[in-house]
Amino acid sequence: MSFLSKIVPGYRPFHYVGEKIACNLCGSREQAVLGTRDRWLNPLTNVICTHCGLIRVDPMPTDAELDRYYTDHYRLHYQSTLEPTPKSIERGSKGAQARLARLSKLIAPGARVLDIGAGGGEFLAEAKRLGFEVEGIEPSVGFAGYAERTYGVKVHVSPLNKIDFGDRKFDLVHSFHVFEHLRDPFASMKLVHALLKPGGYFYVAVPNMAEKRTGMFHFAHVHGFAYESLRMMAEKAGFEWVPSQALRAAQVFRRLEEPVKDWFRFPNHAAELQQKFRDSKLSLHLLSADPYRRAWARLKRKLSERKLNAAR
Ligand SMILES: [Zn+2]
Numbered sequence: 001m002s003f004l005s006k007i008v009p010g011y012r013p014f015h016y017v018g019e020k021i022a023c024n025l026c027g028s029r030e031q032a033v034l035g036t037r038d039r040w041l042n043p044l045t046n047v048i049c050t051h052c053g054l055i056r057v058d059p060m061p062t063d064a065e066l067d068r069y070y071t072d073h074y075r076l077h078y079q080s081t082l083e084p085t086p087k088s089i090e091r092g093s094k095g096a097q098a099r100l101a102r103l104s105k106l107i108a109p110g111a112r113v114l115d116i117g118a119g120g121g122e123f124l125a126e127a128k129r130l131g132f133e134v135e136g137i138e139p140s141v142g143f144a145g146y147a148e149r150t151y152g153v154k155v156h157v158s159p160l161n162k163i164d165f166g167d168r169k170f171d172l173v174h175s176f177h178v179f180e181h182l183r184d185p186f187a188s189m190k191l192v193h194a195l196l197k198p199g200g201y202f203y204v205a206v207p208n209m210a211e212k213r214t215g216m217f218h219f220a221h222v223h224g225f226a227y228e229s230l231r232m233m234a235e236k237a238g239f240e241w242v243p244s245q246a247l248r249a250a251q252v253f254r255r256l257e258e259p260v261k262d263w264f265r266f267p268n269h270a271a272e273l274q275q276k277f278r279d280s281k282l283s284l285h286l287l288s289a290d291p292y293r294r295a296w297a298r299l300k301r302k303l304s305e306r307k308l309n310a311a312r
Contacts, residue, residue: 012042013042013043014042014069014219016061016062016065016068016069017059017062017065018057018058018059018060018061018062018065019059019060019062020058020059020060021056021059021060023049023051023052023054023056024054024056024183024184024185024186024223024233025049025052025054025186025229025232025233025236026049026051026052026054026264028049028050028051028052030049030050030051031047031048031049031050031058032047032048032050032274033045033046033047033058034046034047034048034055034274034277035217035277037217038217038218038219039216039217039218041300042219044057044217044219045057045058045059046058046217046224048270048273048274048277049270050270050271050274051270052229052232052264052266052269052270053226053228053229053266053269053270053272053273054223054224054225054229054233055209055223055224055225055229055273056222056223056224057217057219057221057222057223060183060222061183061219061222063183066183066220066222069219069220070139070220082140082142082143083120083142083143083145083146084119084120084143084146088119088120089120089122092119092120092122092123093122093125093126095122095123095176096122096123096125096126096127097126099123099174099176099203099205100123100126100127100130102252103172103174103201103203103252104127104130104132106172106201106242106252107132107171107172107201108171109131109132110131110132110133111132111133111171111172112132112133112134112135112168112169112170112171112172113127113132113133113134113135113170113171113172113173113174114134114135114136114137114170114172114173114174114195115127115134115135115136115137115173115174115175115176116136116137116160116173116174116175116178116192117137117138117139117175117176117177117178118136118137118138118143118144118147118155119138119140119143119147119176120143120146120147120150121136121138121143121146121147121148121150121151121153121155123136123174123176124136124147124151124153124155125147125150125151125153127174128151128152128153132172134153134154135153135154135155135156135168135170136153136154136155136156137155137156137157137158137160137163138155138156138157139157139159140157141157144156144157160188160191161187161188161191165195169195169196169197169200170195170196170197170200171196171197171200171201172200172201172202172203173192173195173196173200173201173202173203174203175192175202175203175204175205176203176205177205177206177207178204178206179204179206179223179225180206180207180221180222180223180224180225181220181221181222182222182223183222185223185233186233186236186237189202189204189233189234189237189239190237190238192237193237193238193239193255196255197255198255198257199254199255200254200255201242201252201253201254201255202234202239202252202253202254202255203250203251203252203253204230204234204250204251204253205249205250205251206223206225206230206249206250207221207224207225207249208225208226208227208248208249208250209224209225209226209249209273210226210227210228210249210273210276211248225249226249226269226273227247227248227249227251228266228269228273229266229269230249230251231251231253231265231266232263232264232265232266232269233263234251234253235259235260235263235265236259236260236263237259238255238256238257238258238259238260239253239254239255239256239260240253240254240256240260241253241254242254
């Protein structure tokens with residue numbers, strides 16, 4: 001194992017079989033390849049649904065393969081003893097404050113807030129400080145324990161669909177960089193819908209695939225969204241969009257009683273996003289003499305030579 005693969009868990013290729021699936025948003029099987037490498041240049045295929053524009057890893061890893069990835073391969077991030085660092089706490093708190101500045105105006109004092117993917121609990125702590133009743137979900141035992149100990153908040157370590165909330169319903173569900181990790185984000189949005197009170201709010205932020213299109217593919221990010229695909233999925237799951245200026249992949253939605261029937265409101269999105277990827281590939285090609293890219297290629301070559309020598 002190279003030095004790099006020890007400090008950067010994603011650097012090591014992850015071998016999996018996966019399965020061919022239909023698009024999670026629209027059910028189509030029409031697709032086009034967007035990329036064949038992850039951000040560490042390991043083989044990884046990402047496709048775009050040419051009908052609706054939702055991006056996914058293809059083939060899609062199974063639940064068991066994703067579990068194996070998180071427990072073995074990504075151990076540095078997910079081992080149970082790992083806790084947040086001062087730096088991640090500071091960053092998390094700043095982001096939480098900024099998001100709550102907007103979200104706290106939508107809900108009444110003392111409202112119930114659920115954070116899916118609570119991390120070290122910075123959002124829960126900030127929401128609690130503002131007087132809301134808070135609860136979180138976090139897969140990492142270390143982070144969940146840290147949040148409970150430090151902020152005196154309840155954090156569940158089970159998957160969303162395994163938690164018994166009894167008849168508790170929420171006024172706001174918040175999820176920051178979680179839905180791109182899910183094999184079935186649509187089913188999870190419907191679960192969020194079921195957990196919200198009538199008229200409750202759903203804040204969801206994911207990496208914006210329409211903004212930065214190079215070096216962003218990542219095995220753990222099994223789905224890729226833009227504003228359009230995020231909004232269409234939320235509408236299909238029974239939410240209406242709460243208008244905002246910035247059309248990024250971070251939006252607020254409001255729970256409706258019924259799904260939006262004509263949710264397929266951006267029929268040109270798939271073609272437009274594909275074109276953006278083609279354009280950025282072209283500019284990348286024009287920049288291929290870039291000295292940093294050459295240095296990176298040299299380093300990769302050296303490492304693989306060393307691996308070959310070690311194998312002899
Ligand atoms: Zn689709």
